Amino acid sequence: MKLESQITGNIGLYFACYKLSRLGWNVMPTARNARGIDVVAYNKDGTRFIGVQVKALSKRNPVPIGGSLEKVMGDFWIVVNNVAKEPGAFILLPEEVRALAHRGDKDGRVSYWLQPNAYDRPEFRDAWQRIGHGNDIALTIPLDPE
Template identity: 70%
Template sequence: MKLETQVTGNIGLYYVCYHLSRLGWNVMPTSRNARGIDVIAYDRTGTEFIGVQVKALTKRNPVPLGNSLDKVMGDFWVIVNNIGKEPQTYVLLPEEVKKLVHRGEKDGRVSYWLQPKSYCVDEYFEAWGRIGRGH
């Protein structure tokens, strides 16, 4: 079954919210299709906040980042691939995303991508401990 792009994004968003909630974070998805942070989470005391960007893919594909790295923000990036079957997550820092990015140019137009060989590595795989607990 082929999933629509919006459904794929929703599955990824709520999958990440589920994992963060299990770690003790109070989680709030932001407005869909808004630029920037997809999830805001805070600890049980309300003193620590994190912002998470979520990228959801149906399979192990490159992550499109657009024509600028200005949209790479937040405290963490979580890439969820294989969303329709057995989701796999990769937890990265925005600085890591920027460091690993592939820059492409075609017909004078620049685009940025995060290749699977860059993000599908043991260091980031299911690395929820990098985020920590919300208590």
């Protein structure tokens, strides 16, 4: 069964919200289809806020970013794929998304994509520890350990 893109997006968004809530974050999805971040989360004391961009996919597809890398915002990107069966989550930082983005040029139009082999890596797969708990300082894993 093929899901409509709106349903795919909803599943990915609420899956990410569920996982963040399990980590102790107070989570609020933002207005759907608005430019910007998809989720605002804050810790239990209200002293730390994070903005999250969620990209949901029905399978292991490239992630469309758009015509500019300036649209990559927030504190974290969560790519959720295979949403209808067994969702898998990949946690990236915006600077990693920009660094790993593939640039396409077709008929004079530029578009950016995050190819599956760029986001589907062990260091990003289910790496919720990168975001941390709602009462901890976020942990990050550098793209280049040096």
